[in-house]
Amino acid sequence: MIKIDRIIRSNRKTVALIIQSDGSLWVRAPLRSDRREIERIVQEKADWIQSRKRKITLEYSATRPYQFKEGEAIYYLGATYPLVISDEMGNYLKFDAQRFLISRQALPYAPHIFTRWYRRQAREIIGRRVEALSELYGCSYHRIRITSARSRWGSCGAKGTLNFTWRLVMAPSPVIDYVITHELMHLKIKNHSKEFWRAVAMWIPEYKNSKNWLRINGQRLMQLL
Numbered sequence: 001m002i003k004i005d006r007i008i009r010s011n012r013k014t015v016a017l018i019i020q021s022d023g024s025l026w027v028r029a030p031l032r033s034d035r036r037e038i039e040r041i042v043q044e045k046a047d048w049i050q051s052r053k054r055k056i057t058l059e060y061s062a063t064r065p066y067q068f069k070e071g072e073a074i075y076y077l078g079a080t081y082p083l084v085i086s087d088e089m090g091n092y093l094k095f096d097a098q099r100f101l102i103s104r105q106a107l108p109y110a111p112h113i114f115t116r117w118y119r120r121q122a123r124e125i126i127g128r129r130v131e132a133l134s135e136l137y138g139c140s141y142h143r144i145r146i147t148s149a150r151s152r153w154g155s156c157g158a159k160g161t162l163n164f165t166w167r168l169v170m171a172p173s174p175v176i177d178y179v180i181t182h183e184l185m186h187l188k189i190k191n192h193s194k195e196f197w198r199a200v201a202m203w204i205p206e207y208k209n210s211k212n213w214l215r216i217n218g219q220r221l222m223q224l225l
């Protein structure tokens with residue numbers, strides 16, 4: 001028997017089942033549908049509801065910060081690599097394009113060590129792309145600042161300073177390019193007018209894919225570390 005957590009009636013024709021991120025079941029139903037009919041639909045869809053609940057609670061639990069456990073998925077440039085804890089490594093942290101290796105004695109400082117590692121990658125990768133793209137677009141900026149913002153991927157200061165959070169290097173390269181392009185276009189157009197989006201689309205016609213990617217995955221990435 002599936003429990004309905006909430007029924008929202010509105011001026012609609014069909015019944016819709018919505019599983020919330022905490023696994024609760026909400027039902028949207030027509031104004032005059034009766035409770036027994038809703039119950040019947042819900043029980044009919046029991047298998048589907050159960051599997052959605054499992055999937056969503058799994059995704060939801062994945063929004064926890066890194067635990068730095070053996071085999072944990074570590075994000076870098078839109079992919080994940082397993083974390084391997086090593087007993088005989090001199091270095092604190094190593095990335096070999098297959099996995100992240102961390103020495104056991106460094107484990108207590110893992111959040112700090114990983115933050116530093118991401119920051120370094122961000123400075124290098126974002127720095128390189130800003131240079132290339134600003135040249136391509138013919139715009140000049142003052143300087144790049146790598147921040148640890150959790151609320152935004154990038155911003156453009158009044159004096160032409162471009163700010164990017166180091167968390168951006170967890171995202172795929174096309175997304176990084178989109179965020180950089182977005183901020184570079186802000187050098188000329190400060191707002192999010194139609195003109196602004198046209199300017200972005202001129203360089204990255206498929207920029208909406210990246211916007212969507214950030215909408216779906218952004219929050220999770222921001223909370224990892």
Ligand SMILES: [Zn+2]
Nearest residue numbers: 182186191192
């Ligand atoms: Zn903007």
